[in-house]
Amino acid sequence: xxxxxxxxxxxxxxxxxxxxxxxxxxxxxxxxxxxxxxxxxxxxxxxxxxxxxxxxxxxxxxxxxxxxxxxxxxxxxxxxxxxxxxxxxxxxxxxx
Amino acid sequence: xxxxxxxxxxxxxxxxxxxxxxxxxxxxxxxxxxxxxxxxxxxxxxxxxxxxxxxxxxxxxxxxxxxxxxxxxxxxxxxxxxxxxxxxxxxxxxxxxxxxxxxxxxxxxxxxxxxxxxxxxxxxxxxxxxxxxxxxxxxxxxxxxxxxxxxxxxxxxxxxxxxxxxxxxxxxxxxxxxxxxxxxxxxxxxxxxxxxxxxxxxxxxxxxxxxxxxxxxxxxxxxxxxxxxxxxxxxxxxxxxxxxxxxxxxxxxxxxxxxxxxxxxxxxxxxxxxxxxxxxxxxxxxxxxxxxxxxxxxxxxxxxxxxxxxxxxxxxxxxxxxxxxxxxxxxxxxxxxxxxxxxxxxxxxxxxxxxxxxxxxxxxxxxxxxxxxxxxxxxxxxxxxxxxxxxxxxxxxxxxxxxxxxxxxxxxxxxxxx
Ligand SMILES: Cc1cc2nc3c(=O)[nH]c(=O)nc-3n(C[C@H](O)[C@H](O)[C@H](O)COP(=O)(O)OP(=O)(O)OC[C@H]3O[C@@H](n4cnc5c(N)ncnc54)[C@H](O)[C@@H]3O)c2cc1C
Ligand SMILES: [Zn+2]
Numbered sequence: 001x002x003x004x005x006x007x008x009x010x011x012x013x014x015x016x017x018x019x020x021x022x023x024x025x026x027x028x029x030x031x032x033x034x035x036x037x038x039x040x041x042x043x044x045x046x047x048x049x050x051x052x053x054x055x056x057x058x059x060x061x062x063x064x065x066x067x068x069x070x071x072x073x074x075x076x077x078x079x080x081x082x083x084x085x086x087x088x089x090x091x092x093x094x095x096x
Numbered sequence: 097x098x099x100x101x102x103x104x105x106x107x108x109x110x111x112x113x114x115x116x117x118x119x120x121x122x123x124x125x126x127x128x129x130x131x132x133x134x135x136x137x138x139x140x141x142x143x144x145x146x147x148x149x150x151x152x153x154x155x156x157x158x159x160x161x162x163x164x165x166x167x168x169x170x171x172x173x174x175x176x177x178x179x180x181x182x183x184x185x186x187x188x189x190x191x192x193x194x195x196x197x198x199x200x201x202x203x204x205x206x207x208x209x210x211x212x213x214x215x216x217x218x219x220x221x222x223x224x225x226x227x228x229x230x231x232x233x234x235x236x237x238x239x240x241x242x243x244x245x246x247x248x249x250x251x252x253x254x255x256x257x258x259x260x261x262x263x264x265x266x267x268x269x270x271x272x273x274x275x276x277x278x279x280x281x282x283x284x285x286x287x288x289x290x291x292x293x294x295x296x297x298x299x300x301x302x303x304x305x306x307x308x309x310x311x312x313x314x315x316x317x318x319x320x321x322x323x324x325x326x327x328x329x330x331x332x333x334x335x336x337x338x339x340x341x342x343x344x345x346x347x348x349x350x351x352x353x354x355x356x357x358x359x360x361x362x363x364x365x366x367x368x369x370x371x372x373x374x375x376x377x378x379x380x381x382x383x384x385x386x387x388x389x390x391x392x393x394x395x396x397x398x399x400x401x402x403x404x405x406x407x408x409x410x411x412x413x414x415x416x417x418x419x420x421x422x423x424x425x426x427x428x429x430x431x432x433x434x435x436x437x438x439x440x441x442x443x444x445x446x447x448x449x450x451x452x453x454x455x456x457x458x459x460x461x462x463x464x465x466x467x468x469x470x471x472x473x474x475x476x477x478x479x480x481x482x483x484x485x486x487x488x489x490x491x492x493x494x495x496x497x498x499x500x501x502x503x504x505x506x507x508x509x510x511x512x513x514x
Binding site for chain 2 (some may be wrong): 019
């Protein structure tokens with residue numbers, strides 16, 4: 001079981017959280033002008049990185065707030081935890 | 097290579113030699129400079145693709161590149177359930193094609209894949225479950241797929257150790273039953289297809305990891321590997337949990353996320369369960385292998401993962417479900433537990449067809465339930481690679497469906513991991 005650091009509550013067991021997948025996906029503002037391919041890219045295509053990955057969790061059975069962490073998807077080691085709206089760790093921008 | 101055909105006579109002859117004379121089952125060649133088709137991934141699906149390329153389409157200048165050993169991925173880690181009772185026409189036809197191939201596979205490959213049609217039950221625990229089961233079984237029958245609806249009393253008669261008490265937390269109200277469903281021996285499937293492909297001239301190259309793609313004039317020209325560059329006319333990516341990694345290297349995106357999926361086996365016990373029982377609602381599935389161990393499957397971990405292991409809570413939940421369904425197993429000890437990495441898609445259906453890169457084809461997204469599809473998947477993917485266009489059975493499963501919106505929602509029939 002993962003030990004997940006909630007930025008508000010500290011480290012808690014994974015079973016208190018629910019998963020939200022890839023972080024920093026921005027909803028396109030001009031959706032009426034998008035092609036079907038661009039819309040599909042936003043809706044369905046995912047990074048699914050092998051290695052350092054930025055992802056969203058919700059502390060469903062705690063403070064109920066959403067936040068982001070940086071986790072290695074091979075070793076499962078968590079190296080950063082930050083609030084929604086805050087910048088990801090250095091060099092981990094939301095480039096596609 | 098001069099490969100001997102397996103038969104009762106070869107068995108008797110080898111028995112007289114104390115089984116020391118059996119030859120190698122496939123060659124171990126050095127990679128050539130160039131192949132007409134390179135298949136990346138030596139799981140069941142990749143090996144089946146190579147086999148049907150050679151057998152059905154006469155394409156024999158083919159290599160299967162496997163980074164580890166063949167069958168060492170999900171092929172050798174799954175709980176081996178085979179069935180074809182999917183809801184929608186597209187998937188029903190695809191999985192049923194596979195079922196038909198399974199029914200003759202041991203003969204076709206001259207290799208015993210131990211396909212055992214012991215039947216598969218999908219339990220219903222609520223009135224809505226039962227309505228969904230009725231709808232699915234009726235849809236199956238309209239597609240010529242066997243299926244029946246069984247009520248709780250009849251279930252109890254057929255599976256006496258199943259807990260059908262009205263007082264359990266999620267009472268069993270009935271089930272769908274597919275008599276032709278069952279199990280097969282996973283390793284044997286990889287070995288049988290490898291042996292078949294090899295004997296038709298396919299090179300199976302293990303410990304060969306693809307780390308990049310070589311392009312010429314916007315078309316694929318080969319792959320980079322830890323054993324050097326290898327030229328290719330066409331490339332098929334069949335790497336299950338690592339699909340996004342390879343797509344990334346080739347320069348396109350997939351609607352796939354990779355998750356750990358876990359399973360366990362118990363100590364061997366005497367025969368006690370002669371069929372396969374699965375439950376969507378409480379999320380567990382179980383069968384008994386010929387060796388006697390109970391094979392139990394859990395759910396996927398919610399998070400993305402490539403580590404071939406998952407969290408303990410997930411297997412705890414699965415075992416709690418199994419214990420509720422089969423109280424008699426409450427004191428059976430579990431021997432081993434492991435995880436594989438499954439590639440899930442938004443509509444719980446595979447992606448089989450061309451990629452945005454010319455000459456590169458992809459077969460992925462089988463998620464938690466692709467073992468049953470191994471022969472069918474190889475059959476249609478070989479057709480797609482050989483003819484540069486999909487077989488009618490995989491036409492609907494293109495990557496484009498995510499832009500056109502023509503998704504095939506199989507979450508109901510694929511909902512339990514199997
Ligand atoms: C615990 C568990 C239980 C399951 N139970 C069932 C079940 O009961 N019924 C069912 O139908 N399905 C089940 N499945 C799903 C099924 O196992 C998969 O859908 C199926 O095996 C995928 O087939 P494959 O042959 O393509 O995958 P794999 O066997 O995983 O083959 C992919 C291969 O690609 C190789 N590879 C990856 N990257 C590279 C690279 N860069 N270069 C070269 N090679 C590479 C890997 O090493 C691997 O051998 C289960 C899966 C798991 C994990
Ligand atoms: Zn919290």
